[in-house]
């Protein structure tokens with residue numbers, strides 16, 4: 001979409017074995033929450049630059065295009081007393097790099113924190129309702145003149161050139177194959193690519209804000225986060241389990257997630273708030289796999305194949321980083337096309 005916006009003359013086919021509407025553990029995007037909450041450290045300027053455009057874009061979509069399924073909701077991050085004491089007084093750890101970048105950032109006054117919480121901050125956040133946003137992207141692609149195409153599962157990257165809608169060989173391929181990118185013959189990547197399991201609940205209950213709580217003793221890979229969706233209902237998670245490939249719901253984790261959610265957001269089961277049910281009503285349990293890559297996403301021109309551009313390994317931030325990653329691809333294409341102007345992708 002960003003490529004076509006940059007250069008309307010490009011003849012672009014968006015091809016995938018799975019397309020929006022499909023549900024399959026090897027296709028991550030439908031399982032996400034999703035929100036913008038950059039995970040970049042203070043030192044990781046590269047990831048910060050990748051995440052920045054997404055924040056502005058999602059705010060703009062929330063303001064200007066109701067079809068996108070994006071809306072603005074305050075985002076509060078809390079850290080338990082346990083987490084704060086583990087930080088040994090180093091509060092910088094809890095203050096994100098984006099404090100001067102996002103709208104309305106503030107440290108929450110200690111007097112307003114619930115029991116057991118040692119520190120919290122807040123900013124103007126966005127929630128992307130994925131079941132609305134993915135079909136919206138398909139529609140946007142069609143309207144702008146790109147072709148969407150379902151293709152077989154490819155085992156060799158050279159085959160990707162065969163699937164241009166014109167029937168002719170594509171001049172360029174952007175490899176955005178997510179989880180299994182490095183298993184495709186020809187995608188030579190020495191870095192480790194690995195799934196990080198997530199389990200989130202879609203519930204009928206409505207939360208007031210986006211809330212995350214970190215620091216539950218004895219379970220370092222679990223946290224609480226919730227994102228109320230524009231159409232109603234809330235996504236509640238979660239966990240980060242690297243290398244765990246179980247596609248089955250962990251029922252005990254579901255129970256822990258519910259217990260934490262009700263503790264920190266009692267409005268979820270308060271009928272006086274948006275007619276919420278008086279208990280948590282689960283619509284769906286989503287188990288998904290974040291496509292992590294050691295040292296971050298790979299966005300570059302391939303060293304051996306001059307027609308191949310990689311864009312995979314977005315990990316836990318494929319939505320928030322999407323516009324920044326696309327920007328990098330556009331930069332690469334700009335350089336390439338300055339060499340040969342008319343292209344099929």
Ligand SMILES: Cc1cc2nc3c(=O)[nH]c(=O)nc-3n(C[C@H](O)[C@H](O)[C@H](O)COP(=O)(O)OP(=O)(O)OC[C@H]3O[C@@H](n4cnc5c(N)ncnc54)[C@H](O)[C@@H]3O)c2cc1C
Pocket residue numbers: 015016017018019026027028029030031032033034035036151152153154155176177178179180181184197198199200287288289290291312313314315316317318319320321
């Ligand atoms: C529980 C959970 C919560 C998340 N929450 C957030 C969040 O709040 N914010 C955020 O920014 N991110 C979030 N993420 C991360 C985000 O979902 C991912 O980073 C993103 O979806 C990755 O997108 P992708 O396009 O790279 O991969 P995918 O969505 O997996 O798409 C890959 C595409 O390539 C195709 N493909 C792959 N291999 C082949 C092949 N061999 N041949 C043909 N086609 C192929 C697939 O069919 C598919 O169409 C979350 C993830 C999970 C699991």
